[in-house]
Amino acid sequence: MDVTTDAGAPWLIVGLGNPGPEYAANRHNVGFMVADLLAERVGGRFKRAGKAQAQVVEGRIGPPGPGSRRVVLAKPMSYMNLSGGPVNALKDFYKVPVANVVAIHDELDIDYGVLRLKLGGGDNGHNGLKSMTKAFGADYHRVRFGIGRPPGRMQVADFVLKDFSSAERKELDYFVDRATDAVECLVIEGLERAQSTYNS
Numbered sequence: 001m002d003v004t005t006d007a008g009a010p011w012l013i014v015g016l017g018n019p020g021p022e023y024a025a026n027r028h029n030v031g032f033m034v035a036d037l038l039a040e041r042v043g044g045r046f047k048r049a050g051k052a053q054a055q056v057v058e059g060r061i062g063p064p065g066p067g068s069r070r071v072v073l074a075k076p077m078s079y080m081n082l083s084g085g086p087v088n089a090l091k092d093f094y095k096v097p098v099a100n101v102v103a104i105h106d107e108l109d110i111d112y113g114v115l116r117l118k119l120g121g122g123d124n125g126h127n128g129l130k131s132m133t134k135a136f137g138a139d140y141h142r143v144r145f146g147i148g149r150p151p152g153r154m155q156v157a158d159f160v161l162k163d164f165s166s167a168e169r170k171e172l173d174y175f176v177d178r179a180t181d182a183v184e185c186l187v188i189e190g191l192e193r194a195q196s197t198y199n200s
Contacts, residue, residue: 010070011061011187012096013038014087016105016128018161019077027147028080028160030176031104031128034145037180038073046075052093053078054086062188069187072096081127084135091136101140102183103132106160110146112168113175115182115198118142119191125156141186145179 015035016028023029039046042059049056055075062068072094076086091101099119105128110116120139123129132140150159164172182198 009097009100010072010094011100011102012072012074012087012091012094013102013183013187014074014076014083014090014104014132016080016083016103017075018080019075023161025163026161027106027164030106030145030147030179032075033172033176034104034143034179034183035073035075037176038071038183041180041184042071042073044073046073048077049074049090050093052086052089054090056090061184067188071187076128081131083128084131084133087132088135098136098139099141101132101136102143102186103129103140104143104145104179104183105129106147107144108147108149108156108160110144110148112146112148113171113178114146114200115179116142116144116146117182117186117191117194117199118144141191143179143183143186145175 015031017032018029039057044057044059046055046057054077057073059071060068061071074090076083078086105126119141123133150156182194185197186194
């Protein structure tokens, strides 16, 4: 499935997570980690977005000139299961078509550190995606960051709200960096190129 994106419209790149220091290093917050690195790369700092319950950074991705893309980076400050409201408000405010929305999120059904980029599809039980899809439909891009399944009998809810293990943390910076590269590639070069480069 391929939806033509609007080259002139901005992109809304949403890192999914939960607000607050107690959640900052959780597996569920890897979307925030990628958004933070993207903000660093565009040279911006997250700030409260008017009436929307979110923090945003506005900037450009890509080489200077006509090849660059205007982006709005966002971190919803609602909890994960209410992400759709703030994202929808930002989408409307910045006049972003649904096909120019990118959600960066943790994915249980993919091994740790593996990336999968796609357009549309189901939410696979992910509450952040579920909320976004309910708010404005499913035809947005996803950058799925694998966190693997919980060990033994650990509940999924407990697993995603735990910090990455010490073994995982050794590679986390590398994987977050790679996911950030993948988002930039998606926005500048399109989904097919990003998939062929980063879907491992």
